[in-house]
Amino acid sequence: MENNAAVSFRHITKAFGSKVVANKDVSMDIMGGEILALLGENGSGKTTLMNMLSGIYHQDSGEIFVNGEEVHINSPKDAYALGIGMIHQHFKLVDVFSATENVALGMDKKTTGGAKEIAKAITEICDRYGFDVDPKKKVYNMTVSQKQTLEIVKALYRGANILILDEPTAVLTPQETDKLFAVLRNMKADGKSIIIITHKLNEVLAISDRVAILRKGEYIDAVKTSEATVQSLTDMMVGQKVELDIERPEIEDKQLRLSVEHLTCLDKYGVTALDDVSFEAYGGEILGIAGISGSGQKQLLEAIAGLQAAQDGASITYINPDTGNKEELIGKSVSDIKKMGVALSFVPEDRLGMGLVGAMGMSDNMMLRSYEKGHSPFTNRKAPRELANKVKEELEVVTPGISTPVSKLSGGNVQKVLVGREIASDPTVLMAAYAVRGLDINTSYTIYRLLNEQKKKGVAVIYVGEDLDVLLALCDRIAVLCGGKLNGIVDGRTATKEEVGLMMTNLNTEEKEGEKDDNNQSDQ
Amino acid sequence: MIVSFIHRAVMQGIPLLFGATGEIVTEKSGNLNLGIPGVMYVGGISGVIGAFMYENSLPDKSMANPFLAIMIPLLCSLLGSLIMGLIYSFLTTTLRANQNVTGLAITTFGVGLGNFFGGSLIKIVGADVPSITLSTTSKFFSAHLPIADNLGWFGEIFLSYGFLAYLAVIIAIVTSLFLKKTRTGLNLRAVGENPATADAAGVNVTRYKYFATCIGSMIAGLGGLYYVMDYVSGVWSNDGFGDRGWLAIALVIFTVWKPNFAIIGSILFGGLYIVHNYLNQFFPFIPVDMSTQELIKMAPYLVTVLVLIINSMRNKRENQPPEALGLSYFREDR
Numbered sequence: 001m002e003n004n005a006a007v008s009f010r011h012i013t014k015a016f017g018s019k020v021v022a023n024k025d026v027s028m029d030i031m032g033g034e035i036l037a038l039l040g041e042n043g044s045g046k047t048t049l050m051n052m053l054s055g056i057y058h059q060d061s062g063e064i065f066v067n068g069e070e071v072h073i074n075s076p077k078d079a080y081a082l083g084i085g086m087i088h089q090h091f092k093l094v095d096v097f098s099a100t101e102n103v104a105l106g107m108d109k110k111t112t113g114g115a116k117e118i119a120k121a122i123t124e125i126c127d128r129y130g131f132d133v134d135p136k137k138k139v140y141n142m143t144v145s146q147k148q149t150l151e152i153v154k155a156l157y158r159g160a161n162i163l164i165l166d167e168p169t170a171v172l173t174p175q176e177t178d179k180l181f182a183v184l185r186n187m188k189a190d191g192k193s194i195i196i197i198t199h200k201l202n203e204v205l206a207i208s209d210r211v212a213i214l215r216k217g218e219y220i221d222a223v224k225t226s227e228a229t230v231q232s233l234t235d236m237m238v239g240q241k242v243e244l245d246i247e248r249p250e251i252e253d254k255q256l257r258l259s260v261e262h263l264t265c266l267d268k269y270g271v272t273a274l275d276d277v278s279f280e281a282y283g284g285e286i287l288g289i290a291g292i293s294g295s296g297q298k299q300l301l302e303a304i305a306g307l308q309a310a311q312d313g314a315s316i317t318y319i320n321p322d323t324g325n326k327e328e329l330i331g332k333s334v335s336d337i338k339k340m341g342v343a344l345s346f347v348p349e350d351r352l353g354m355g356l357v358g359a360m361g362m363s364d365n366m367m368l369r370s371y372e373k374g375h376s377p378f379t380n381r382k383a384p385r386e387l388a389n390k391v392k393e394e395l396e397v398v399t400p401g402i403s404t405p406v407s408k409l410s411g412g413n414v415q416k417v418l419v420g421r422e423i424a425s426d427p428t429v430l431m432a433a434y435a436v437r438g439l440d441i442n443t444s445y446t447i448y449r450l451l452n453e454q455k456k457k458g459v460a461v462i463y464v465g466e467d468l469d470v471l472l473a474l475c476d477r478i479a480v481l482c483g484g485k486l487n488g489i490v491d492g493r494t495a496t497k498e499e500v501g502l503m504m505t506n507l508n509t510e511e512k513e514g515e516k517d518d519n520n521q522s523d524q
Numbered sequence: 525m526i527v528s529f530i531h532r533a534v535m536q537g538i539p540l541l542f543g544a545t546g547e548i549v550t551e552k553s554g555n556l557n558l559g560i561p562g563v564m565y566v567g568g569i570s571g572v573i574g575a576f577m578y579e580n581s582l583p584d585k586s587m588a589n590p591f592l593a594i595m596i597p598l599l600c601s602l603l604g605s606l607i608m609g610l611i612y613s614f615l616t617t618t619l620r621a622n623q624n625v626t627g628l629a630i631t632t633f634g635v636g637l638g639n640f641f642g643g644s645l646i647k648i649v650g651a652d653v654p655s656i657t658l659s660t661t662s663k664f665f666s667a668h669l670p671i672a673d674n675l676g677w678f679g680e681i682f683l684s685y686g687f688l689a690y691l692a693v694i695i696a697i698v699t700s701l702f703l704k705k706t707r708t709g710l711n712l713r714a715v716g717e718n719p720a721t722a723d724a725a726g727v728n729v730t731r732y733k734y735f736a737t738c739i740g741s742m743i744a745g746l747g748g749l750y751y752v753m754d755y756v757s758g759v760w761s762n763d764g765f766g767d768r769g770w771l772a773i774a775l776v777i778f779t780v781w782k783p784n785f786a787i788i789g790s791i792l793f794g795g796l797y798i799v800h801n802y803l804n805q806f807f808p809f810i811p812v813d814m815s816t817q818e819l820i821k822m823a824p825y826l827v828t829v830l831v832l833i834i835n836s837m838r839n840k841r842e843n844q845p846p847e848a849l850g851l852s853y854f855r856e857d858r
Binding site: 054094 | 720722724842
């Protein structure tokens, strides 16, 4: 056991179900009185690892040591008892409670005293570290930043010496982020260990003492921030290039199919998720969209599909391949856009969340897409049944029958059904997001083959992916998103993994200087 | 006449108050127990069985001991509704079955169970009418302070009820204070609002859900006991309880999950439930026929709908149902 380690993980492994391994043999240390950044792409197992420290999950194997002693953290209560507090990405606050009530929750009145004593303690903590919390304010009246502050105060009130923050800046404005960082430095000066889970490199460099990197559930390395650069961290995060043997046919006759101009969208919190994005998509090519998860991919696809409202000044022009007519998509209804041939197959993390109804069989799910085509009050089951059989055979969907509920199929087969259905609608623009998420190699290749077939038919394919190796092997061009901005479009044949990785994590210089100016101004 | 109307309205309202208070405690833990009508029915029949056994064990009914005559049915009733609450908790909290389906099943099951035992007892007695009378026990349950008779309208409105009526009001007030003032009440509300948060704060969500649902069921079951022992003077007849269980659930919504409001609300509901019987007396000049009476009977549901509409228009967060109401909780859900 190393000296001075506040927390040590040794050979931690955690799997969800039989297939998804979130953490594999992770061993790492967190020192006392340091700010450690836990860096990794989405799905690299950062949050899972920390959830084991905070008692939300329990490891399948491996040991955790706190202050040199082996501990068994079976519940959040155990974690608190060890002085470990976690600020989750989705705040664990009760909306209809006041700040005081939220702090009091789950605590014994004998140790806390009444509401007045708690309010006093909250004020003391606020004064000590520079927070600002109104103990009487109801949580539903608070801003996101205030809620986060309350979460930190809550953890400190419970005596947390090791504080874990999961993506703390994801929902904050730059000013609020600066404020948070100032508070974190105060806490560090007070001897507390802080772990920040993040995938934003500039913040890692700004706040942390050390950086630990996870990739695909495995621990890669930990380095001192002062010795790290954006480049070195990116390399560790994305890893070495893996050669994939994916076919990439060249299509001669490319036609402009979709033109997106100045697209700006807000997410559900009213934060800008997509910032002035402009690009063009051509029939006969696969346009890849790369970016760290949550960089605006979802908003982009949904805006094109008509599911997401765009801010004023945006324009999405669709060029009809048969007539050459230009049509504006913004303002059109989802079903109108679908009829024009724009298909979206979005595979969310839980796969069934969007697009398929788990309790229905394949043929019924096919019918969901085409029910409008019927003209009689009765459903026509023949066509969807034929289509289901076709998809089943062509994509080799493993299912006892087309009427078996799709929720009973394995993940890969569910995805085949989803993608197969969208392709069967004979689209002119096919958007596929995370189409190979969680799939085995063979099935992934089937999906790539399908996308390539569409490309050969002259369809404009937009492929949003997580795996850079796949994007580089499959796509003709790759548009890289970074924090909602389009950071450039590169040629998939010539671009390197380092180049794309850097673009994902770091806005190009022009933007950065602009940011610097802003900071200077706010300092003055 | 007004005095007797209020008296009847209170009598009518007490079972609803028990039911609503019990359901509020349950719903505050996030369990939407639609089995309350069944639980109240079982609470009633369990008390009847207890009373029947005790009365029949006596050589002479006049020898009945007041303490035993009250405690035996009371404990039987609590035990019966506790078992119903346990069944519901086990199905929804431990096995994570759908709460609506489970609740409706509990209602059907409870009413069926009550009718089965009710019918059996009637057969044992071999009565001419399809009912069973426990007047000895009822006498103790409906006993009120003797001075009430000498105090005119005041006595009739405030002092003329059996002890269970006052117990209902006390339970409602205590529950209200418990939810508002105590740490356990705070934790319970958190479980119903956001179980993941409560869990992360170290609250044992499963235990809270079990306790709230079982205690809530026991409180609600007393409503059934009050109904047979006091309201209908110890006469059990199958299906006599009517739709009071559903009214109790409507009352929960009407009072926006506040037990202290339920005290007034239950009397209002009780009044609306029986007002059709009094219309001819109140307004002799307006003819009220059967169909009008049936229309007026739906008034409690109508005001509940109105409260729902007003609440959603005002959109005040405190007056909304617990956020996680009807959802099962599993810590490792992703």
